[in-house]
Amino acid sequence: LPGIRVERVVEVTPVLKVAVLGAGYMGSAVTFPLSARGVQVNLWGTWLDDGIVEACGRGAHPKLKVPLPGGVALFRSGELEGALDGVDAVFVAVTSEGFCAVFGMALAAMKRNLPILTLTKGFTRFGGRVSRISGAAELIFRERFPSERLLWASIGGPVKAVELARAMPTSTVYGTLSSEVRDLAGTFATGCYRVFTSTDVTGVELSSAFKNVYAIALGICDGMYGTRFPELYHNLRAFVFTQAVKEMAIIAEKAGGRSETVNGLPGTGDLHVTASSGRNRRFGELIGAGRTGKEAYEHMAAEGETAEGYGALEHGADFARDLEIPVERELPLLSMLNGAVFGALPLEGEMGKFLENCGA
């Protein structure tokens, strides 16, 4: 195994059983450290994942390109109830668009209140306004278990799924206010899956959502400069990266989170990974090379890939405005992104305006 293992063997008794909802990149990848820790995993695929689940039964996971760990039990979209039978906790790893529907179905199928560990990143539209995933979850939960407390973790940090699935050294942060969930998170740690916990759920969740948005900006730099001036825009890229972290901290603090979370693994760390490689960076690159936001989105959809940052950008700007942050003045990079992805101004104009507005 390629990762540097510093695992301390701690017996997990009694044997835990968890359901992972969503068989895309991240849901499937998290089954690796879980299985390594002896956790029994039920992996359930949504109605969009039936092809993936089928392929996993025959061989390698079609996105991760490696077979899932031997003990993972596979469940197709029609088998949610079976996947949730007798489990101790539920990971949710569907897209932000699918979150509310899947979470509602899962709650209906759950016989008791279970810890919910969510890998879903972004925003959702719920009850007519843009909401954090955790906010929508809270409302949906109350309908089902009106007198109980949601046991919740928002999971963040710099985790590329393909690397986690190959046991490369990885760090993650579980944001939770529940000591039960915190202890649970600790039992998932392996030598190459370093688990940190934070009580700043807001900071972890907003970092995870906005890093997808801001990674687009780094991709735009790559698209604008990468071909014409290779190796000659590190200064710009570093400026944009730093500005992104700064703006994420402004947003998180305004929402009640902590800037130190943004400056740590969930913000700086996850943006670093996302901006180096991945779908949101790629989406930005297509825009930087001349496509409109819509064209770039459709181009990737045709390849079977989704840039979460596209929806997160639209919702994220609304979210920032709902917090009464003057977006144009305090979040010039987010403004630039809005203009570049949805606007009519030529990209050079948006980038120039951004550079002029920054800290002026």
Add this chain to the structure above:
Amino acid sequence: LPGIRVERVVEVTPVLKVAVLGAGYMGSAVTFPLSARGVQVNLWGTWLDDGIVEACGRGAHPKLKVPLPGGVALFRSGELEGALDGVDAVFVAVTSEGFCAVFGMALAAMKRNLPILTLTKGFTRFGGRVSRISGAAELIFRERFPSERLLWASIGGPVKAVELARAMPTSTVYGTLSSEVRDLAGTFATGCYRVFTSTDVTGVELSSAFKNVYAIALGICDGMYGTRFPELYHNLRAFVFTQAVKEMAIIAEKAGGRSETVNGLPGTGDLHVTASSGRNRRFGELIGAGRTGKEAYEHMAAEGETAEGYGALEHGADFARDLEIPVERELPLLSMLNGAVFGALPLEGEMGKFLENCGA
């Protein structure tokens, strides 16, 4: 010109004249925005730079690979007095090893107290202990101008010299407590040389010094994993990057600086550039691929390149200990670097120990 220009034309009257001491990468690069702003520049090369100065007289700068701006006046090592004649401010851009000697010579040749803007990054050994560049400068200055105040800026931020010399968009931070120096810094700004100022001189200076140290750690990741597992260690790289920023913030705060400076352009931003490309990253890469610190340093020296981080690492650890920071416990990445560069433990052991100690 490739950079996005958002320059606002502001007349600089009367015409300023500055001396730049040191004709290496950074000293030579800063002559570009200065010349663009109509500042008259005297570029002086140290005794190590005579070859560079000569080459610049004939054509391209041998390191930057482009000719210097037309108006730049060149001075050889024996002509320091001429270079300082009639100037309004002095940039110092020599290595940390050369700083004390050059600064002392310059002060002796200066007829009056001039603003000193330093691009030198790192530490120096002065009066028997490890000192920040600004600390040594203060002591040397007092000998020459006992009743005056040192007008000082420590310059930081994500600036690769070759990009600055090509007018690619660049941001920089002048750390100064002097309003005179702050105003001066503002007059150097162009559309592609964005100048920010900060009163946190300590934060800017320590970020600039330590990013060279921590960039070695990112290089070590590249050397250890880049060949065997290309594109499969983004998670580790992001973890190491974030840990580096965290440790720089601990050091800066303990020294009286501000973590927000470290989380901004001088720390996060400059580390981003330095860890993507450059000599300190390269130095780390050689170590990651199996060389000892000494071998890596000599290998680069044979190519005519110096990794500032090598000396800065040795001094930096002493500096942290002088601040009474428990290095092993609070700065596990710095400890790992010390072991990897100067120690006897195999690299895998150092990296494994680091991953285990981090946040445990």
